[in-house]
Amino acid sequence: MTAPTLLTPAATRPGGRAPSRALQIAHFSDTYLPRRDGVISSLHTLTEALTAAGHGCLTVVPRHRQQPAAPELLGLRALACGVADLRLLPWPTNAQVERVAAWGPDLIHVHTPGPVGLLGTLVARRLGLPIVHTYHTDLHAYVDAYRIPIAALRLLVRLYARRLGVTDPPRADGRTRHGVVDAVNGLLLTDADAVVVPTPAVLARAGLPVPQQRIFLVPAAVPERAGTAGPAAFRDRYGIAPTDRVVLFVGRVNREKGVDLLLPAFARILAAEPQARLVLVGAVYERRWLRRLIECSGVVGDRVVVTGQLPGGSVADAYAAADVLAFPSRTDTQGLVLQEAALAGVPSVLADPVLHRSGAIGETAVLADGSPAGFAAAVTRLLRDPAAARRQGAAARARAVRHTPQRYGAAMLDVYRHALARAGS
Known part of the structure; x- marks a missing residue:
């Protein structure tokens, strides 16, 4: 299958423009500090760049006792799941939707497909907000590496569909882990206003159920780090x-x-x-x-x-x-x-x-x-x-050095502009 030509955000091209007003962006991630991984690094770099540009960010994550307290961080009660030190939200609730709604977001950005990501999708649908997903992870490879039972994945699809009020969930080959992952992607991504992929490698490994015109190529950036001891x-x-x-x-x-x-x-x-x-x-x-x-x-x-x-x-x-x-x-x-x-x-x-x-x-x-x-x-x-x-x-x-956090933030702001325009916001 030939990979589609990805849209590059206008903020990375001459004449590109980002939203003209300050935005309130609620980010949702199932992985966060004290863990360290690529999703956390990308999210932290992005929120710092957006905040420096004058936009508001709320980051919704599973709570951990070692997390630093911060007004822009909403940590929700979570349980250890026994896999790679992850902590998972037991299940998204209406009260959690209301807590996010009280912050007054203009747009939802979901970074992971777990229960916190499901909460972000639920918030967007309940409040009628535009939603952007970043597809950070090769989920097909991960369910194989961690040997997630197919029966557990099938149950997850049914639970997700029920929580989102979907009576006819996307059908996929339920005999394989990859088929069930495709069904989850269908539930979460089909009505996304924009889906961000960090490299074309994502599409070489996973067929996303999203029209080509809603897929954006935005590589994450990292800041230069100073050492401590040498x-x-x-x-x-x-x-x-x-x-x-x-x-x-x-x-x-x-x-x-x-x-x-x-x-x-x-x-x-x-x-x-x-x-x-x-x-x-x-x-x-x-x-x-x-x-x-x-x-x-x-x-x-x-x-x-x-x-x-x-x-x-x-x-x-x-x-x-x-x-x-x-x-x-x-x-x-x-x-x-x-x-x-x-x-x-x-x-x-x-x-x-x-x-x-x-x-x-x-x-x-x-x-x-x-x-x-x-x-x-x-x-x-x-x-x-x-x-x-x-x-x-x-x-x-x-x-x-050419790919700075500031350039990353500007590119994402342009994706948000596309999402807001599509949603009529």
Whole structure:
């Protein structure tokens, strides 16, 4: 199937214009701090850019005791679901709809398809407001990676349809996880005024039930991060020698992120470059699985450093200490860590040809084939040729610095203008 030509928001083109009045935008996300992921990073960057431009933002999320209190944050009672440290809203209620309505939103922006996203859809329909969805996540890959039972997904479709008052929900192949995900997408996205995709990779993996003229391509941006202690202190903290060559991974250390490709690839890297160290920065939710993977790969344990989830300043220190960023995932729709690495001047190696063609830093990253041997060869070439690695990192940085948070915010404001016009607001 040929992917449609996406509309680029006018704010990113000469003559583009954003809404002329200040807007009140209510954002809905099922994932939020203290977790760290691409959705949270995109949402935080966007709301900061919108607020700086004079617009109001309310962010509706599952409540967590470690969240900072803020007037622009509405945390709702949530329960741990046992998957990747997520907390989920038990179910959207009329009282929650009224709490959001009292804030006086002009537009609803839904960032995830869970119960909080369902609440956002419900608010938009009850109040007659325009709604924008961002399709951040390759849901088909995730339901497979986390082995969500098909029966549970079917039940979810029925519950969503009932809560939205849909008597004839979209039909899909209920025999597969992907078919049920398509049905959920049909319930949430069909009447959206605009659907945002961060890269064309989304449409290469999922057929969205939305007309082409309502799909907008808006890559998220990331701000440049300042480190807290510096690269030498980071290396010292984790026992990494000054002469060690650091292969860095940043993200959830989990199945869907390609860690099962990275570990056997690193065994080959280590055989070629004995001073290589693999540093895994990110939350680990399946420690026994990771331990078995390291053991089966044949990598000596002290050559792999697992830091766990780190605050932003420490992640910046990790980039500053790195020689290469390894990005083995083939499920990401954007890979914001690629932009973070690029801003730090660190070259990246990818295994995903779709993201390599269409991502924010494009072909300034190195594309490897999807085998451990091929991925290892690409990383090893950069480790053995520091001058080439520096050139690659500089080219990536030159590309990344052009895509600023301010430009991201302006592009999203133009999408909101389209949504408001379509809804007649």
